[in-house]
Amino acid sequence: MKQNNFGIIDIGWGQGFVLVAWMLMLTRTFILGVNPNVIGYLTLLLTTIWGLRLSNHIHRRNQGKPEDKRYVAMRSKIKPPHVLFKSFVKIFLVQALFMFLISWVLITNIMSGLILPIDPLTYGILGFGFVLWSIGFYFQAVGDRQLATFIQDPNHKGQLIRNGLWQYTRHPNYFGEVMMWWGIAVLGFANDYSILYPIVALISPLIVTWLLRYVSGVPLLEKHMKTKPGFADYEKTTNIFFPWFPKTKK
Numbered sequence: 438m439k440q441n442n443f444g445i446i447d448i449g450w451g452q453g454f455v456l457v458a459w460m461l462m463l464t465r466t467f468i469l470g471v472n473p474n475v476i477g478y479l480t481l482l483l484t485t486i487w488g489l490r491l492s493n494h495i496h497r498r499n500q501g502k503p504e505d506k507r508y509v510a511m512r513s514k515i516k517p518p519h520v521l522f523k524s525f526v527k528i529f530l531v532q533a534l535f536m537f538l539i540s541w542v543l544i545t546n547i548m549s550g551l552i553l554p555i556d557p558l559t560y561g562i563l564g565f566g567f568v569l570w571s572i573g574f575y576f577q578a579v580g581d582r583q584l585a586t587f588i589q590d591p592n593h594k595g596q597l598i599r600n601g602l603w604q605y606t607r608h609p610n611y612f613g614e615v616m617m618w619w620g621i622a623v624l625g626f627a628n629d630y631s632i633l634y635p636i637v638a639l640i641s642p643l644i645v646t647w648l649l650r651y652v653s654g655v656p657l658l659e660k661h662m663k664t665k666p667g668f669a670d671y672e673k674t675t676n677i678f679f680p681w682f683p684k685t686k687k
Contacts, residue, residue, distance in 0.1 A: 458547065498585065597662060
């Protein structure tokens with residue numbers, strides 16, 4: 438069914454990385470005939486869990502609702518002729534480019550590396566990466582659930598959520614996603630091969646951090662939050678991104 442709603446692209450964001458990860462794994466295993474190591478399998482597992490949960494959450498959140506205001510604003514700035522084509526290039530193709538760049542960490546983790554050496558450093562790196570990812574998943578999944586529960590209560594209409602994880606950071610879900618990508622990137626440093634590959638793969642979490650913190654995540658949502666009562670106080674007491682205990686009011 439034809440839909441005049443570009444917000445559907447958000448649902449495909451997580452699913453797209455899951456598809457990329459599985460294609461890489463199948464290519465290495467069945468086409469190249471090389472078995473991946475634990476880094477490859479762990480990367481595939483963590484990417485799949487994150488991507489499917491995120492896509493399902495966004496689908497449930499957007500179901501039956503009008504197009505996201507961000508995309509409405511983007512398209513309103515596009516001048517005729519060929520508005521639909523220009524919108525497709527500006528929104529869909531640009532996001533496809535970022536997906537390609539962010540996928541570098543999946544490529545290096547899944548396609549590179551042989552059997553891992555059994556030593557404390559290797560498994561220490563793996564453990565550290567998994568801990569970072571787990572912290573990120575907790576912040577994103579729990580933050581999303583707390584926000585959804587808050588919004589469902591009609592008594593909270595027009596209000597800011599300031600409980601749960603939202604009392605430690607104004608954007609726990611964005612912080613969580615950034616942490617997960619850094620966790621996956623750290624896994625690659627456990628591979629026993631040239632350090633060049635994991636260093637190149639750092640482009641992935643760097644781009645995610647830049648996009649969510651300074652471009653399409655935090656700045657846009659902050660503009661919306663500033664229209665709600667109590668934001669000035671919330672801004673003074675709660676960190677914008679990295680979680681920390683609420684500041685004492687002066």
